[in-house]
Amino acid sequence: MPAKIITFVTMKGGSGKSTSAMCLGAYWHKQGAKVALIDADPAGTLVRWIEAGEDLADLAAATAGPGTVEKQIDAFLKDGFETIIIDTPGFQSEATDAAIRRADLLLIPMRPSPIDYQVAADTAEHVARLSSAPVRFVLSQTTRGSVIARHMRAQMEDAGLQPMNVEFPARVAYGEAALAGTTPSYYQPRGAAAAEIAQFAAETDRLLSRRRAKAGKASETV
Numbered sequence: 001m002p003a004k005i006i007t008f009v010t011m012k013g014g015s016g017k018s019t020s021a022m023c024l025g026a027y028w029h030k031q032g033a034k035v036a037l038i039d040a041d042p043a044g045t046l047v048r049w050i051e052a053g054e055d056l057a058d059l060a061a062a063t064a065g066p067g068t069v070e071k072q073i074d075a076f077l078k079d080g081f082e083t084i085i086i087d088t089p090g091f092q093s094e095a096t097d098a099a100i101r102r103a104d105l106l107l108i109p110m111r112p113s114p115i116d117y118q119v120a121a122d123t124a125e126h127v128a129r130l131s132s133a134p135v136r137f138v139l140s141q142t143t144r145g146s147v148i149a150r151h152m153r154a155q156m157e158d159a160g161l162q163p164m165n166v167e168f169p170a171r172v173a174y175g176e177a178a179l180a181g182t183t184p185s186y187y188q189p190r191g192a193a194a195a196e197i198a199q200f201a202a203e204t205d206r207l208l209s210r211r212r213a214k215a216g217k218a219s220e221t222v
C-alpha cells in the first residue's frame with residue numbers, strides 16, 4: 001500500500017487546522033496505525049500539544065520549515081510510516097506549498113462565517129494551482145442548529161467546492177483535551193467529540209482509498 005499524505009491548509013488562523021490534524025493523527029495512533037505528524041507551522045502547535053501530556057508521547061511528530069518539509073516527508077516514508085499528516089501555518093509559505101504539492105488529500109477547515117468562507121475559497125484556488133489531489137472543506141466550530149453552517153454548505157456546493165459530511169461543532173472537549181496534552185479520543189472516548197473524530201477518520205479513509213483505487217487503475221493501464 002502506498003503511504004498517504006494529508007495536508008491541512010488554509011490561510012486563515014483559528015480555522016481548526018491544528019485541532020483537526022491532531023485529533024485525526026491521535027485517533028489513528030490510538031488504533032495502532034503507523035501515523036506521523038509534520039508540524040510546518042513555526043508556532044509549533046502540534047509539537048507543544050504532544051509535549052503537554054502523556055497520552056501522545058509516542059506519537060511520531062517533527063517540526064519542519066521551508067526547505068525541510070519534503071525531507072521530513074521522505075524521512076517518515078523511509079521509516080515505514082503509512083500515513084503522514086501535515087499541519088501548516090495560517091499564511092502562505094514555501095513550507096505550505098511543499099506540503100500542498102506532496103498531498104494525496106487536502107483538507108481546508110473553516111469556521112462558518114462569510115469571511116472564513118472567502119479565505120477558504122481563495123485557499124482552494126491556490127491549492128488547485130499546485131496540486132490535482134482531491135480537496136475537501138471541513139466545517140469547524142459550528143453551532144448546532146444554526147442556519148449559517150447549512151448556508152455555508154449550500155454556498156460551497158454552488159461554487160463547486162466540496163464540504164465533508166462530518167462537521168466539528170464548538171465543544172469545550174477540544175480545548176480541555178489540548179490543555180491536558182491529549183485529544184477527545186483518549187480524554188473522553190465515549191463523548192460526542194470522540195464520535196465526530198471517528199466519523200472524520202472514516203470519511204477521510206474513504207476519500208484516500210478512492211484515490212488509491214484510481215491510482216491503481218492508472219498504473220494498470222500503463
Ligand SMILES: Nc1ncnc2c1ncn2[C@@H]1O[C@H](COP(=O)(O)OP(=O)(O)O)[C@@H](O)[C@H]1O
Nearest residue numbers: 013014015016017018019141168169170171174
Ligand atoms: N470544534 C471545536 N470546538 C471548540 N474549540 C475549537 C474547535 N476546534 C478548534 N477549536 C479551538 O479554536 C482555536 C483555533 O483552532 P486551531 O485548531 O488552533 O486553528 P488553526 O490551526 O487553524 O489556527 C483553538 O483555541 C482551538 O482549541
Ligand SMILES: [Mg+2]
Nearest residue numbers: 017018041045
Ligand atoms: Mg494551527
